[in-house]
Amino acid sequence: MEEEKSYHFQVNLKGMIALLSEHLYSDPNTFIRELLQNAVDAITALKHLDEGHAGKITVILPDEEETNFIFQDNGIGLQEADIHQFLSIIGESSKTKDIQDAKDFIGKFGIGLLSCFVVSDEIIVETKSALEQIPLRWTARSEGDYKIEKVEREIPIGTRVILVPKKQYKYIFEAGYFEKKIRFYGDALRETIALEIGGQAKIVHQEEPRWLSSLASKTDLLTIGKDLFHVNFLDAVPFETTAGRAKGVLYILPHRTQFSSKQRHRIYLKRMFLSEEDQALLPNWAFFVRMIVNTEELSATASRESLMKNDLLRQARKEIAGLLKTYLQQIKKTDFDIYQRIIQTHYLHLKAFALEDVDFLDIFLADIPFETNRGQRSFQNIIDYQQNLYYCADFEDFKQIDRMADTQGMILVNASYTFDAELLRKIKQRYSNYTVTEMSPGQLLGTFQAIHEDEEDYFRTFKDDVQKILDDYNCNLEIRRFKPVDTPAIFTKMDHNNVQNTISQLKENANPFARVLQSAPKNKAKNTLCLNVDNGLVHSLTEIKDHYMLRSVIELLYVQALILGKYPVQEREMKVMNDAMKSLIVMGLDNFVNL
Amino acid sequence: MYTLKIQKLRNQIDRVDNTLEKVNLLTQAIRIADENEDIEWGYDLRLDLINQEIDLAFSTESLPAFAWILQAYDDHPELFNEEDFLWQYKWMMSELYDNPAVSREQIEAALADFEGRLLRNGYGKRAIHNEELSDALAQKDLPAIERALADVKAIQRDDMSDCEACEMDAEVSVALLQNGYALACEKALPLLEGQFSCSHVPLRTAVNLAYEGYKNGDREQAVKMAEQAEKEIYKKEKDSAILLSAIKLATYFSYTDVAKAKEWIERYLPWADGPENRSMFQLACLMQEAMSNFSPDEEFTVELSDTHSLFQGKNIYTTKEIAVHYKNQAHRLAQRFDERNGNENFRKQLLQA
Numbered sequence: 001m002e003e004e005k006s007y008h009f010q011v012n013l014k015g016m017i018a019l020l021s022e023h024l025y026s027d028p029n030t031f032i033r034e035l036l037q038n039a040v041d042a043i044t045a046l047k048h049l050d051e052g053h054a055g056k057i058t059v060i061l062p063d064e065e066e067t068n069f070i071f072q073d074n075g076i077g078l079q080e081a082d083i084h085q086f087l088s089i090i091g092e093s094s095k096t097k098d099i100q101d102a103k104d105f106i107g108k109f110g111i112g113l114l115s116c117f118v119v120s121d122e123i124i125v126e127t128k129s130a131l132e133q134i135p136l137r138w139t140a141r142s143e144g145d146y147k148i149e150k151v152e153r154e155i156p157i158g159t160r161v162i163l164v165p166k167k168q169y170k171y172i173f174e175a176g177y178f179e180k181k182i183r184f185y186g187d188a189l190r191e192t193i194a195l196e197i198g199g200q201a202k203i204v205h206q207e208e209p210r211w212l213s214s215l216a217s218k219t220d221l222l223t224i225g226k227d228l229f230h231v232n233f234l235d236a237v238p239f240e241t242t243a244g245r246a247k248g249v250l251y252i253l254p255h256r257t258q259f260s261s262k263q264r265h266r267i268y269l270k271r272m273f274l275s276e277e278d279q280a281l282l283p284n285w286a287f288f289v290r291m292i293v294n295t296e297e298l299s300a301t302a303s304r305e306s307l308m309k310n311d312l313l314r315q316a317r318k319e320i321a322g323l324l325k326t327y328l329q330q331i332k333k334t335d336f337d338i339y340q341r342i343i344q345t346h347y348l349h350l351k352a353f354a355l356e357d358v359d360f361l362d363i364f365l366a367d368i369p370f371e372t373n374r375g376q377r378s379f380q381n382i383i384d385y386q387q388n389l390y391y392c393a394d395f396e397d398f399k400q401i402d403r404m405a406d407t408q409g410m411i412l413v414n415a416s417y418t419f420d421a422e423l424l425r426k427i428k429q430r431y432s433n434y435t436v437t438e439m440s441p442g443q444l445l446g447t448f449q450a451i452h453e454d455e456e457d458y459f460r461t462f463k464d465d466v467q468k469i470l471d472d473y474n475c476n477l478e479i480r481r482f483k484p485v486d487t488p489a490i491f492t493k494m495d496h497n498n499v500q501n502t503i504s505q506l507k508e509n510a511n512p513f514a515r516v517l518q519s520a521p522k523n524k525a526k527n528t529l530c531l532n533v534d535n536g537l538v539h540s541l542t543e544i545k546d547h548y549m550l551r552s553v554i555e556l557l558y559v560q561a562l563i564l565g566k567y568p569v570q571e572r573e574m575k576v577m578n579d580a581m582k583s584l585i586v587m588g589l590d591n592f593v594n595l
Numbered sequence: 596m597y598t599l600k601i602q603k604l605r606n607q608i609d610r611v612d613n614t615l616e617k618v619n620l621l622t623q624a625i626r627i628a629d630e631n632e633d634i635e636w637g638y639d640l641r642l643d644l645i646n647q648e649i650d651l652a653f654s655t656e657s658l659p660a661f662a663w664i665l666q667a668y669d670d671h672p673e674l675f676n677e678e679d680f681l682w683q684y685k686w687m688m689s690e691l692y693d694n695p696a697v698s699r700e701q702i703e704a705a706l707a708d709f710e711g712r713l714l715r716n717g718y719g720k721r722a723i724h725n726e727e728l729s730d731a732l733a734q735k736d737l738p739a740i741e742r743a744l745a746d747v748k749a750i751q752r753d754d755m756s757d758c759e760a761c762e763m764d765a766e767v768s769v770a771l772l773q774n775g776y777a778l779a780c781e782k783a784l785p786l787l788e789g790q791f792s793c794s795h796v797p798l799r800t801a802v803n804l805a806y807e808g809y810k811n812g813d814r815e816q817a818v819k820m821a822e823q824a825e826k827e828i829y830k831k832e833k834d835s836a837i838l839l840s841a842i843k844l845a846t847y848f849s850y851t852d853v854a855k856a857k858e859w860i861e862r863y864l865p866w867a868d869g870p871e872n873r874s875m876f877q878l879a880c881l882m883q884e885a886m887s888n889f890s891p892d893e894e895f896t897v898e899l900s901d902t903h904s905l906f907q908g909k910n911i912y913t914t915k916e917i918a919v920h921y922k923n924q925a926h927r928l929a930q931r932f933d934e935r936n937g938n939e940n941f942r943k944q945l946l947q948a
Contacts, residue, residue: 284833309829358898358910396626418616422900429901429908498622501629502641502659506666512705513662513687516697568597568630 028169031119032178033185033304034112035071035161037272042075042159043191046130049076055191059182062165062173063198069120069173072160073191077129083138083148087113087125112304113161117142119172120163126151127159179204185273188212188294211249211292214238225251228266229290234345235331235338239323243315246281248293250324256345257287268294269307279307283321285352288345325353329363343367351419355426365427370413370420373402379427382411388435389413393421400565401444404490407483408447412439441492441565442528448480451533455479459533462542469554470529478530479538488535491561492528529558549587555580597631600624601640608643614650614835621647622656638667638675645683650794652838653869654690661687678716681755684709688726692733693872695931713755721747722755725762732768733873734932734940740769760786760796767800776811780804787823794836798827802840806847821847838866839874839881846881849888856885861897864917868903871928876941879925880948886918 036057043055053074060070078087116123125138128151135155140146165173172178175197186193186205193205210216211224221236233251240247257263264276271294282289298316299308307313328350332339343350347369354361354368366380370391382389390405392398395416405412415421421438428436437443451459459479467477475491482490506514531538537557544550559577562569604624608617621644628636641660648654661683668675691697691705710723724746731739747762756762763786770779783804786797801824808817824844831837841863848856860882867878893914899906905920929941 309826311825314829395623418611418613425901498625499656499659501626502656502663505629506659506662511662511665511669512701512708513658513665513691515704516691516694516701517659517662519701520696570632 028118029172029181031115032181034115036186037112039073039075040189040191042073045076057191058194058196061175061178061195061197069163069165070160072158074158077157077159078127079129079132080136080148083136087138116163119166119169122164124162125159126155128155128157130157188268188271190271212247212294221249228292234341237327241316241319243319244298244312245296246293246316248291251290252342253288253290263290265290266292269298269300270296274300275306280309280313281317281320283317285349285356286324288349325357325360351423355419355423358430373406373412383434385411388437390437390439391415391424392439397440401441404444445492445528445530448482451479451481455533465550466554469551473558475527475529478528479533480530481533485532485534488532488537489557489561490530491565529561548583552580552583597627600627601636614647617647618644618656634667635674638664642680649686650834650836652835652866658687658690677712681712681716685722692730695935699935718753718755719750721750721752725757728765732765735772735944736940737772744769758793760791760793763791764796764800771803771807776807798824798840801827802843806843809847809850835866838863839878842878842881846885849885853888861895864897865899868900876925876928879921882921883918883925884948886914889914891915
């Protein structure tokens with residue numbers, strides 16, 4: 001071992017290339033995007049020297065005679081020093097050297113060309129620089145070596161990449177497949193793209209995409225949307241942002257969408273297709289929108305499959321949210337029919353929007369639809385009907401009292417849907433002129449009419465007797481007046497949230513956590529059985545003098561009220577009902593025998 | 596029939612990506628399980644509920660749910676596996692420390708119970724010492740911190756210990772408290788380079804170093820750390836568990852970029868809607884500090900729910916109003932925690948602030 005000598009680490013380049021090329025990119029077709037990107041950047045660089053230069057990309061697909069795949073551009077080309085530095089050092093890129101220049105280019109990591117190793121074991125780059133004018137050939141193999149040589153024949157200024165398709169990826173290079181893919185990535189580019197196969201050339205992309213044109217009409221945009229996404233959208237909203245210089249179209253979906261479902265979009269960066277995911281460009285409530293957009297100034301991550309989540313992106317999203325809001329405000333005035341259709345289809349998302357944005361809530365408030373015990377109704381419709389909006393934040397509560405509320409002539413909102421309860425609380429907080437009241441079985445009971453004082457006196461002894469029976473069921477007795485009169489009794493469970501419900505199931509000192517919870521102040525609320533003073537059966541009950549008979553009838557009414565309120569009837573309640581019926585039968589037989 | 600309803604709710608839970616909504620659906624499913632006295636569903640759903648609530652800034656359902664799980668296991672050890680909930684036991688220990696209404700005796704009793712369960716399942720006491728260390732750190736009690744750290748290191752790591760990222764982050768916090776800013780930066784390197792990470796780290800580390808970097812005059816490092824923290828926060832934008840980190844970063848911005856600080860406070864303060872606990876104490880101290888960098892009449896537009904402790908029936912609050920509110924809250928909480936802990940550690944923190 002030599003003293004004082006330092007050594008360089010050896011890198012297994014083949015392994016490195018395999019790692020980078022196969023794992024950095026999620027799709028074998030990525031090389032098409034990377035080649036397009038390099039070509040576009042080379043053409044952009046030449047345009048810095050010659051503003052009028054018309055960029056063109058020509059792709060020659062392999063056939064029976066020509067087995068190689070050739071991808072060529074008429075861009076600036078590479079000098080020998082560029083080749084050593086930028087094609088051969090992983091992580092170097094000519095596009096990051098000058099920050100201002102880098103803004104014009106799509107790529108910047110110097111690793112894009114490696115993606116070609118996924119589909120070819122060899123990459124040949126033939127290039128002639130517009131500056132140096134020396135034709136060069138760079139040949140790299142996936143084993144990790146490369147060579148550079150002069151090309152003897154004359155070649156035009158620009159770069160051609162030659163690949164030898166691997167057997168397992170030959171399908172990618174078939175005309176139909178390749179054309180579809182290159183259009184997929186490059187359909188918004190400024191450059192012309194031509195495909196050649198068997199000597200036949202075909203221009204596959206030439207024109208500025210119509211959705212980027214300020215002259216496109218709404219009908220045009222809707223047609224483009226249909227072609228792209230195969231959906232007949234309700235509306236198309238062109239937009240532009242200052243942050244990130246994003247320009248595109250927001251399409252309003254004609255059908256309801258799930259909150260969790262991801263919509264497919266078309267996101268372009270500097271005219272190159274980037275992703276079908278929204279890339280956080282849309283506000284999180286805009287599930288009802290599909291978007292096609294090109295951004296000139298946002299940045300991509302190293303894999304170029306997503307946008308960097310930074311302040312500029314956040315700012316762009318804020319602008320898009322603002323634009324969407326303005327659109328929704330304006331469409332109400334300009335096309336009420338579309339506005340109605342949007343509301344009917346997307347009210348869930350619009351509620352989420354209204355929750356985040358009070359200005360929008362002001363405009364949208366009257367038209368917000370809610371599910372009620374009398375079908376779907378708008379906020380305004382409910383308020384016009386009864387001045388007060390009652391709602392249940394809990395579906396079980398709603399189920400238990402919707403029928404009762406109906407018979408009281410009350411519209412009751414089922415606010416157990418996402419955002420509803422939160423939105424109603426916000427409305428209550430923001431608009432003091434509206435009364436919004438959360439309703440529970442207990443509270444509904446409170447709205448029933450109390451009995452008169454003289455009736456109180458009449459029922460006093462009866463109440464004491466019945467309360468003693470109901471004490472066995474942890475239940476309070478109430479006697480009130482309510483509709484329908486043919487309902488003798490209504491059961492309401494104590495207003496109990498989940499936490500209280502769980503705590504009530506804990507045994508004394510069951511564990512240290514139970515002890516902590518049990519040492520906190522307790523809620524001593526009880527369930528309630530409310531008898532209807534206007535019901536004939538209830539009146540007859542006061543005539544019963546036999547305590548056993550009274551108990552049996554009250555127990556039957558108790559279980560009947562449970563069933564009526566859609567509360568679960570367990571074994572214990574079934575036994576109570578059966579015993580009560582049996583007692584009544586026995587007492588009936590006794591009376592019969594004693595007659 | 597009811598199991599079908601529970602299954603449907605579970606499917607719905609899988610489809611939504613809003614944690615609050617998941618918790619809401621889980622509580623509905625739990626109620627159905629309880630009404631039908633189905634202890635197995637009750638157990639599974641409550642574990643799910645605890646696992647969901649950990650992603651929120653404040654939890655309200657987890658503690659009772661956990662007490663119920665312990666009871667279910669102790670009553671029916673043949674039905675469940677005790678290891679199912681040992682990891683959640685750690686979170687619940689934090690809940691006990693967090694709540695000033697829980698006495699020291701009650702905490703000690705829970706620690707003893709936890710220790711018993713850990714040992715009989717073949718785990719060591721490191722997880723217990725992790726909890727003691729984080730309590731000592733919250734109290735900024737140096738002798739207790741040093742004791743707890745020595746206890747942690749004396750016992751081998753196992754699957755119930757805090758993750759490596761959290762343990763290393765705790766060591767960064769220890770170094771910061773021992774006036775070792777440079778040492779803290781060094782200890783933080785593996786975390787900042789992403790060698791170890793979890794749902795809290797390196798966000799918490801980067802935020803702490805941005806704030807301390809500024810206080811220690813290392814502006815360059817502070818800016819770098821703030822940038823990293825910001826990126827981490829963007830990754831978790833919908834996760835309200837980032838609340839304290841976001842408010843601490845906003846406090847740092849209040850020294851370096853007041854406009855940004857204001858934007859951040861307006862964005863995140865509405866999330867501070869929860870019970871009075873240790874996090875709320877820290878948040879109150881930070882808010883008080885941040886407010887000292889704004890003019891008293893500066894107006895903040897914050898959309899608060901009516902359950903938010905700051906809520907006064909409006910959505911514009913002045914610096915003065917916010918500062919007074921959080922000053923009172925911090926003092927009240929310091930008093931309560933010190934009474935519970937039998938020392939003056941929280942009040943000392945107020946004096947230092």
